[in-house]
Amino acid sequence: MLQNYFKVAYRHFWKHKVHLLINVLGLGIALASCVIAYLSWKFDHDFDHFHTRGEQIFRVVSIKKDNLQAFGVCPAPLAAAAKAEVSGVQDALILEFRNAVISNGKDTDRERISFTENAFFEWFDFPLLSGQIRLDDAATAVISEALAIKYFGTSDPVGQILTIYPDQPFQKQLLITGLLKDTPVNSSIQYELLTSVENMYNRDNAQVNLKDWTYLTDATFLMLKNPEDQERVSRYLEAYLPVQNQMHSDWQIEKFALQPLNTMAHHADDLRWNALGQSLPPSMVWGMTLMGILLLLTASLNFTNMSISLSGRRLKEIGVRKVIGGSRKQLIWQLLMEGLLISLIALGVGLLFTDWLLPRYNQMWTFVDLHLVFTQNLPLVAFLIAVLLTTTFIAAAYPAFYISGFNPTGIFRGKVKFAGANLFSKILLGAQVGISTIALVAGFAFTRNAEFQKNADIGFQREGIQAIRIPDEQTFRVMEANARQHPQVQAVAGVRFHIGDSAPRIEVKFKDKKQEVEFMPVGENYLEVMDIQLLSGRSFDYQLSTDFTESILINEKFADLYFQDGDPLGQQLTLFDTLRYNVVGVVKNFIQDNFHDPIRPLVLTLTKPDRFGYLVIKTQSADMLEVRDHLSVAWKKDFAQMPFEHYFQDDFLASSLKTNTNIQYIFSVFALIALLLSMTGLNSLVSLNLLKRLKEVTIRRILGARPSQIAYLLSAHFLIVAFIGLAVGGLIGLKLSEMLLNSIYQVHVGVTYFSLLVAGIVVVIVAFLTISRSIVQAITANPSDALNND
Amino acid sequence: MIKLIDLEKSVRTGLNRAWILNQVNLEIKAGEFVTIMGPSGAGKTTLLNIIGMLESPTGGEYHFLDEPVHRLNERKRHDIHKQYMGFVFQAYHLIDDLTVYENIETPLLYRNVKGKDRKSIVADILDRFSIVAKKDLFPDQLSGGQQQLVGVARAVIHKPRLLLADEPTGNLHSKQGEEIMELFRELNEEGVTIIQVTHSEKNAEYGSRIIEIVDGNIRTDEQVRKSASVYGTK
Structure with missing residues (x-):
């Protein structure tokens, strides 16, 4: 059967x-x-669900007193104190990261070093592939497969030596004792090289003292005897607030919160200063x-x-x-x-x-x-x-x-x-056309946004700009001289935090208010090289020595947010509690990082080469590669112990654009398939309708109906349904595109009815092409054939 | 075999009720070869469908082999229909996507006949109807007469006691029609009760009894010759 x-x-x-x-x-x-x-x-x-003891593990985050925001960092001594004194806490662990230079004697690059203890591997299930873990010996390290391949190729990394901080006086040689499996992508903790906490140096290159309450570690984990104690333990931790707040008076903590390891990645987006990863x-x-x-x-x-x-x-x-x-x-x-x-x-x-x-x-x-x-x-x-x-x-x-x-x-x-041309199948058709339109509208919205990202005025010059990271003034001087030697270089400038390299946020006091703003100390000519426009007031005067200490520029966003009711020019701002500046000018808004981040209030100060972090070079677009190669050669000659960290300005915007292109691509494929399917549906409905009404159509033709009338007869009610689907789908598509753009980009082109219009035209043209075959068939069929069939 | 008492079939048309069959009383004995004649729209096909349990009457009684069909449930009726009846249609109604062999075999599948038996039964009937050579062809590759042969073969493959035929030769030219009628005569002589609906006087001559229906009523009912059961099978 x-x-x-x-x-x-x-x-x-x-x-x-x-x-x-x-x-x-x-x-x-x-x-x-x-x-x-x-x-x-x-x-x-x-x-983060792959750790066997994951249920018991919690991350301590700090809620800062002044803005009540959660920060991923935690005072260093809290871990040891909680382990020793808080009941319910079985163990504590700190994990610290630093981007530092490492070298195998031949290749040198900046990598992310993780500092922790042996216990890390008892807490977390990161498998060791070969060798052993001896993090209690500060002269050893374990590395991931990816890093091993990068520095040692196919040879066995165990037993080899890597130098960390080769660019610093306290450089240290580490013996690789073990090879680790790479971290899964859905792990908050991502490592490349792990070594002892003793090898940890702070930003001022001093060895870190873990008993110092003013030192904030990147991640502090507690292992609780019982996961249900979460609330209780976080209350007990309040006992350490007075000592922390007394010792670290300019970073007052309101309270500590415990985040379960199993869910913390989903809240990581709300966390500031978070060195761990976040979920999708x-x-x-x-x-x-x-x-x-x-x-x-x-x-x-x-x-x-x-x-x-x-x-x-x-x-x-x-x-x-x-x-x-x-x-x-x-x-x-x-x-x-x-x-x-x-x-x-x-x-x-x-x-x-x-x-x-x-x-x-x-x-x-x-x-x-x-x-x-x-x-x-x-x-x-x-x-x-x-x-x-x-x-x-x-x-x-x-x-x-x-x-x-x-x-x-x-x-x-x-x-x-x-014959399937009932109300039900018409509703199906309308829904299909609607869905196709949603995809089309979204596809066009993201296409427009891609154009926007490529061509919009983002407030600074992005063509012909490249930058190299420099560690100190001497390097800057040497590389600046090298750059100026090259005939194609039009201009150079220095800056502490270049556009695209997230500037830090600091507190600024003015008019008895305190606000958090981005802080960008720039060198001479930086504003000119980057073509950042002045809206009002004046720019920095490099001849005026007081401009280095007393003058400050703010961006448009700052002025709009905090000086709606008055002229910001001449206002006094206090930075770092003691440094007073006068606002001398307002610059036009520019994209500070990329399209994902909002334009934030910003202050610009003038700074000297000893504080520079980047050398910025302007050329014609066509000369960029040549100049980069020139600089690279020069760097290798003088600073071989340090990595040559080079960026084209467009690199900073590339990830936004890639995301946008990906989404655009996905929607285009989606739209194509949805359209193909709905047009197949439309075609079968119209041809079925023709089959059913062939006799009627033929009789009407004999009686003198014009082709347009026949076409109308056969397709009108489907087209009406399709138009309803088009309109509804288009509006949903607009709303959806806007939601999606908002969730991905802080700065985007928005949606307009133009996308809807284009999508509509596409659907209408495709629909007419689809049904034209059936209609031509109806109009040209030999009447006698149609009637004889009965 | 069949006994109809005051059988009625009516349909609602707007406010009125129209009778397709009205007060039909009829008795058909096993072995008869009955021809139902009458003008278009008289209710011939409806009567045939009711007897074949494809339609239900709206009133009256229908007894088949002493079972009160009008009181049986759907399932029971389906069982009787499946066991005792075979159908032949004017438009053949073969399944287009099945070959001749598969079309003939299908009723056996619905009756759970084992594979080996099925093969021999189908082979026998192909042989008897001389369509062995056509067994792998699809219906649209056959002439009308050949299709109807397959239709008859399919209708009798499970050895029904009653064969119902609705204008079986209506779409055929006279030569082909005669072949089909000869086949019916043979089947009848083997003991199969046949009820056919036809417009053709010539076809009616093959039967033993002619019933004329006009406006949903039996007008005449005449015995034209002794039925097979009376003078016995060969």
Whole structure:
């Protein structure tokens, strides 16, 4: 019997193979996006979940008194004190990071060094691949596979030597004792090289004293005997507030809070000064989920539409089967099995597609690493079965439960005219067009935003600018001279924190108020080289020695926020509690980091080369590479012990643009598939309608109807539905694009009805092209053929 | 075999009720070859469908082999239909996506006949109807007469006691029609009760009894010759 069903299904579908192919591919791609959405969700949900003792581990964060914001840092002595004195705390651990130069004698680069103790490996499940861990010996280190490959290639790193701080007088040689597996991407803790806390030096290059309450560690973890003690322990920690606040009077803490290891990554975005990683951007998960659902909906709706239209052609078979002894139950099973068969094929296509897509998808984003693994992944298997049954139901429920109920006599007498152009299929069509429009509008919105990111006035010169990081004044002088020697170099300048390298936020006092603002000490000519425009007042006067100590510029945002009711010029600002400056000018807003971050209030002071962190060089765009090579050679000659850290200005904006391009790409593919599916749906509805009304159309033509009237007759009610779908989908698409842009970018182009208009034009053109074939067929058919058929 | 008492079939048309069949009383014995004739719209096909349990009457009684069909539930009716009846249609109604062989085999599948038995039963009937050579063709590759042969083969493959035929030769030219009618005569002589609906006087001559229906009523009912059961099977 199954064989009989299978033959019928196979031959039936073979006759409609193009239709079926589009549907199976559409459904497969939709299933693939659902699988990716699920994997993203799971990846995000499981952030940091791979540690066996994870339930017991909590991170201590500090809530600062003046702004009540949570900071990832914690006073250094708290760990030891809590371990010794707080009941319920079983153990404590600190983890500290520093970007420092390391070298193997040949290659030198800046890396992120992690400082901790042996206990780190008892707390966290980071597997050791070879060697051993001896962090109690400060002359040793363990490194990740990635770092090992970078510095030692294929040779065994265990037993080799790496020098840390080779650029400093206190440089230290470390023996590599162990090789660690790379950290998973969904781990808050990311390491490359781990060494003892004794090798830790602060920003002023002094060895860190962990008993100093003014020293803030990057991460402090407590292991509780019982996870339920979280609240109690955080209350007990309040006992240390008085001593901390007394010792560190300019960094007063309101209270400490404990964040469970298993969930902290999801709150990391709200944390300032956070040296640990954070979970996926929420839009990554909900965006993908939404897309998966919408695509699955479009594909399924199309499937339903196809099932309805094709089952119209199978009415006879259903009638015959009933007459020759098939029961309704048997028919329902037969049709459901057919649906299951197609869904299975689609699922297979979907999984193949997922397998193909995942590596590419992982490459698109630095922060995801998704894998399709079925073994010991019961939730994934359950999810796939649920998806399979759902699609089977959507694809086959209508024919299976509805059509199987028809009376054979009705079918044979031709009373049951079933051509799929009923209200239900019109609603399906409208929904499909709507979903396609959503994707199109979003695609156009992100295309516009990409243009914006590439061409918008971002407040500074970005063409022909490159920068190199410099550690001290001597280096700056040497490299500045080197740069000036090159004939193509137009201008050079120094700056402490260059645009793109997040400037720190400091407190500024003015008019009895205290505000947190970004702080950017710039050197001579920096404003001119970067072409930062002055709005009012004057710029720095480099001849005036008092400008270095008394004058300050603020940005437009600062003026708008805090000087709405008066002229900021001439106002006095106090920095670092004691340094007084007069506002001499206001500069136009510029993007300080990238498009992800908002434009924040900012102060600019004038500074001397001993405080410079970057050398900025301006050339023609075409000369940038040549100048970089020139500088690189010069650097290697004089400063071989230090890495040559070079940036093109566009690098700072590249990640925003990459994100935008990725989203644009995803939406374009989404729109293409959704459009293809909905147009297949439209085409089958119109051609079915033509089939049903061919006789009527022919008679009307004989009676003198014009082609336009025939076209109207055949397509008007579908086009009305499509237009409704277009309008509704367009508005939803606009809203959605805006939400997505807001969640990703602080600075973006916004959405306009223009996107809707373009999407609308595309849908209308494609729709007309789709139905034109059927209509031409109706208009040119030979009338006698149509009538003789009856 | 069949006994109809005051059988009615009506449909609602707007406020009125229209009778397709009205007060039909009829008895058909096993072995008869009955022809139902009458003008278009008289209710011939409806009567055939009711007898074949494809439609339900709106009133009256229907007894089949002493079972009160009008009181049976859907499932029971389906079982009787499945066990005792075979259908032949004017438009053949073969399943387009199945071959000749598969079309003929399908009723056996619904009756859970084992694979080996199925093969021999189908082979026998292909042989008997001389369509062995056509067994792997699809319906649209056959002529009308050949399709109807397959239709008849499919209708009798499970050895029904009652064969119902709705204008079986309506779409065929006369030569092909004669072949089908000869086949019916043979089947009848083997003991199969046949009820056919036709417009053709010539076809009616093959039967043993002619019932004329006009406006939902039996107008005439005449025995034209002794039925097979009376003079016995060969």
